[in-house]
Amino acid sequence: MKKPFTIVVFTENKIGLLNRVTSTLIQRHINIESLTVSESEFPGIHRFTIVILEEEEKVQKVVKQIEKQVEILKAYYFSDEQTAFAEIALYKINSASVAKEEGLKSLILKHQLKELSKEGEFLILEKTGKKEETNQVFEELKPFGLLGFVRSGRVSLSKMIGSFSGHLQEFELHSKEIITKYN
Amino acid sequence: MKLVKEEVQDQLKKGQKPQRMTGAHAIIQSLLAESVDLIFGYPGGAIMPVYDALYDYQDVLKHVLTRHEQGAIHAAQGFARVGVKPGIVLATSGPGATNLITGLADAKIDSTPLVCITGQVGSQLLGTDAFQETDIISISMPVTKWNHQVTKAEEIPDAIAKAFHIATSGRPGPVLIDITKDAQFAELDFLYKKCKGFRSYIPIPKLKQESIDQAASLIDVAKKPLILFGQGVILSQAEQVFKKFVEKTGIPAAWTILGLSALPTEHPLNVGMLGMHGNYGPNKLTNEADLLIAIGMRFDDRVTGKLETYGKNAKVIHIEIDPAEINKNVFADVAVLADARDALLALLDKVSPNEHIEWHDQFKKHMALEVEKVISKELNPEKDGLTMGEVVKRVNDVTKGNGIVVTDVGQHQMIGCRYAKFSQSKSNVTSGGLGTMGFCLPAALGAKLARPDREVIAIIGDGGFQMTIQELGAIFQTKAAVKIIILNNQFLGMVRQWQQLFFDKRYSSTELVNPDFITIAKGFGIEGKTVSERSSLEADIARMFEHNGPYLLEVMVDKEDNVFPMVPTGACVSEVRLD
Ligand SMILES: Cc1ncc(C[n+]2csc(CCOP(=O)(O)OP(=O)(O)O)c2C)c(N)n1
Numbered sequence: 001m002k003k004p005f006t007i008v009v010f011t012e013n014k015i016g017l018l019n020r021v022t023s024t025l026i027q028r029h030i031n032i033e034s035l036t037v038s039e040s041e042f043p044g045i046h047r048f049t050i051v052i053l054e055e056e057e058k059v060q061k062v063v064k065q066i067e068k069q070v071e072i073l074k075a076y077y078f079s080d081e082q083t084a085f086a087e088i089a090l091y092k093i094n095s096a097s098v099a100k101e102e103g104l105k106s107l108i109l110k111h112q113l114k115e116l117s118k119e120g121e122f123l124i125l126e127k128t129g130k131k132e133e134t135n136q137v138f139e140e141l142k143p144f145g146l147l148g149f150v151r152s153g154r155v156s157l158s159k160m161i162g163s164f165s166g167h168l169q170e171f172e173l174h175s176k177e178i179i180t181k182y183n
Numbered sequence: 184m185k186l187v188k189e190e191v192q193d194q195l196k197k198g199q200k201p202q203r204m205t206g207a208h209a210i211i212q213s214l215l216a217e218s219v220d221l222i223f224g225y226p227g228g229a230i231m232p233v234y235d236a237l238y239d240y241q242d243v244l245k246h247v248l249t250r251h252e253q254g255a256i257h258a259a260q261g262f263a264r265v266g267v268k269p270g271i272v273l274a275t276s277g278p279g280a281t282n283l284i285t286g287l288a289d290a291k292i293d294s295t296p297l298v299c300i301t302g303q304v305g306s307q308l309l310g311t312d313a314f315q316e317t318d319i320i321s322i323s324m325p326v327t328k329w330n331h332q333v334t335k336a337e338e339i340p341d342a343i344a345k346a347f348h349i350a351t352s353g354r355p356g357p358v359l360i361d362i363t364k365d366a367q368f369a370e371l372d373f374l375y376k377k378c379k380g381f382r383s384y385i386p387i388p389k390l391k392q393e394s395i396d397q398a399a400s401l402i403d404v405a406k407k408p409l410i411l412f413g414q415g416v417i418l419s420q421a422e423q424v425f426k427k428f429v430e431k432t433g434i435p436a437a438w439t440i441l442g443l444s445a446l447p448t449e450h451p452l453n454v455g456m457l458g459m460h461g462n463y464g465p466n467k468l469t470n471e472a473d474l475l476i477a478i479g480m481r482f483d484d485r486v487t488g489k490l491e492t493y494g495k496n497a498k499v500i501h502i503e504i505d506p507a508e509i510n511k512n513v514f515a516d517v518a519v520l521a522d523a524r525d526a527l528l529a530l531l532d533k534v535s536p537n538e539h540i541e542w543h544d545q546f547k548k549h550m551a552l553e554v555e556k557v558i559s560k561e562l563n564p565e566k567d568g569l570t571m572g573e574v575v576k577r578v579n580d581v582t583k584g585n586g587i588v589v590t591d592v593g594q595h596q597m598i599g600c601r602y603a604k605f606s607q608s609k610s611n612v613t614s615g616g617l618g619t620m621g622f623c624l625p626a627a628l629g630a631k632l633a634r635p636d637r638e639v640i641a642i643i644g645d646g647g648f649q650m651t652i653q654e655l656g657a658i659f660q661t662k663a664a665v666k667i668i669i670l671n672n673q674f675l676g677m678v679r680q681w682q683q684l685f686f687d688k689r690y691s692s693t694e695l696v697n698p699d700f701i702t703i704a705k706g707f708g709i710e711g712k713t714v715s716e717r718s719s720l721e722a723d724i725a726r727m728f729e730h731n732g733p734y735l736l737e738v739m740v741d742k743e744d745n746v747f748p749m750v751p752t753g754a755c756v757s758e759v760r761l762d
Binding site: 172176 | 329352
């Protein structure tokens with residue numbers, strides 16, 4: 001059965017690697033639900049967070065194919081239960097027409113929306129949370145005349161121990177071993 | 184300026200401290216530092232500074248001018264497959280670079296080490312649709328093990344050093360470096376340091392002793408084990424220990440077409456070829472085996488047939504260097520992630536001697552049936568028309584298993600792999616994973632240049648020959664003494680066979696009206712002869728080998744012969760058909 005999985009890839013900071021990762025997914029006809037590229041906790045190492053909807057067996061295989069690429073340090077995959085994750089959504093409404101409406105105020109309170117900007121005639125609201133939550137806000141804001149909507153890719157951190165930093169040390173050790181053994 | 188050997192060596196010695204030179208010279212110096220002495224290529228605008236620099240190094244760095252960039256890369260593949268060095272290719276930007284794609288894809292899937300250097304438009308023009316600009320980095324991404332664009336002269340030595348390391352280590356593969364023209368012209372302080380590794384690339388996984396112990400215990404209790412060996416045995420230079428392992432355990436060993444020649448074909452424990460047109464016994468008995476020991480092979484679908492029923496009675500040990508191959512197609516009960524040689528060295532001490540006599544008898548019985556139904560008709564035909572198999576047999580009679588056989592793709596390839604005899608490793612060159620028609624002629628040229636001491640026989644179909652026929656020009660110019668045999672059935676034979684068997688004999692666009700190949704060869708200064716009679720075949724083959732230089736022998740074979748045994752696509756290996 002297809003389920004959402006978060007693939008986390010640690011890479012060197014090099015142009016073109018994103019292309020290699022996505023083309024590995026595309027080759028297996030896997031659609032990317034969301035994608036976030038950012039720095040990681042390690043200097044010079046980037047982190048890709050990719051959400052896909054797939055069967056676990058296929059995810060397992062594609063993650064190995066991603067991980068084997070040169071300059072990719074490590075790739076993991078997690079089910080939703082194994083990670084803490086969120087997305088940010090922004091909503092734009094015409095403040096002039098709705099500012100006085102009580103309904104909007106209570107909506108802002110209820111969903112703990114942040115007023116990101118209220119310059120000029122537009123109000124831009126922010127909601128951080130899971131997709132269902134940001135979708136709910138979307139639905140409830142609709143009657144107020146939604147002029148713009150955008151949602152970021154997922155960011156997530158695994159809830160499990162055994163982290164990438166351990167792997168990183170292992171890599172550095174192992175690649176030294178290889179160098180001495182095979183050169 | 185033309186440099187002689189001593190001057191170049193002198194320069195290399197001086198290479199300990201930085202020397203001022205152009206990027207183009209740095210490219211050549213880097214290649215020399217990697218012990219390159221032969222490159223294949225084709226010049227053009229964006230790579231001209233490199234070609235200009237090459238002019239100074241003619242005595243130490245030979246350049247083979249093929250007639251097409253596809254020819255250059257296939258030649259480099261042939262060179263790498265039979266020799267000890269990676270193949271090196273030079274090409275210009277745009278069409279020069281895109282013409283490399285088929286060869287890159289072929290080398291990627293068949294794990295062949297190549298370093299390709301393409302010229303690129305000046306860095307200030309990148310992304311502007313400049314003349315002969317193409318985004319070769321993006322285009323080649325899925326068909327290279329690694330690629331990299333260099334826009335500054337000072338990046339050249341490190342990029343090339345990394346390219347060599349990546350191409351040749353672990354599971355080898357093709358890499359491509361795209362170098363902008365301004366980087367070729369600009370000057371740098373050149374200092375070359377070989378790359379020995381870096382943290383984000385683990386070419387060889389760490390061998391786990393438990394996996395060896397588990398494998399050894401499975402091997403020791405197995406009653407009907409079968410070894411499936413692939414190119415990993417050759418790439419890890421494991422032939423010797425592999426042979427010892429096979430002999431100690433007494434386990435029958437069958438090969439993929441890329442593994443062919445890793446174990447002498449006449450070895451008593453060599454039970455033949457796996458897969459679609461493989462031998463009857465290994466296919467049929469895969470499903471009776473209780474243990475499959477896969478070594479340096481990747482369970483390609485042409486080997487496994489229908490996966491659901493593949494090896495259904497067997498446990499599987501998979502010895503493999505590439506973690507992504509484990510459990511990709513066939514589940515491994517024991518995965519030994521390692522260089523095949525390391526794994527076999529570790530296993531050899533652990534396993535107990537055995538003979539498996541009854542199990543072997545089954546292979547012998549199957550072979551007897553295959554000889555009766557297929558092989559004798561192919562090798563000793565009673566009909567008038569010539570068969571492909573008898574030609575290969577005659578070649579064997581001369582080479583005694585010591586030749587290098589390069590095949591193209593199609594019926595003749597399957598017949599070549601099935602019947603050619605090999606007593607040395609690195610002797611069978613064929614496009615396995617990609618099945619690239621047109622591979623053979625240039626690959627044979629490359630193979631001959633890598634191993635001028637050995638006979639190189641190119642066995643090609645009349646279709647595939649015409650895909651890279653222009654490389655007769657490169658063969659003529661280099662005088663490489665390739666012995667070319669066209670097995671001419673006047674059809675795209677393999678496709679015709681499928682049309683006959685699976686499409687009601689509807690021969691849609693597979694019949695070829697061919698030119699006079701001998702006249703064409705003559706135009707290229709290559710001698711040749713057509714043979715269509717059994718009575719002169721032996722003498723004609725002898726003459727081909729005696730001839731000093733390249734030679735073309737066109738053999739007119741029966742038009743509608745089929746290759747058997749055959750596992751129809753999608754069928755189970757044990758459903759292998761003898762007719
Ligand atoms: C570049 C390319 N195009 C098409 C094919 C499909 N194909 C596989 S075998 C074959 C026929 C080969 O005919 P020929 O070279 O005459 O060899 P034969 O099978 O007759 O020995 C074709 C067209 C291929 N493998 N490669």
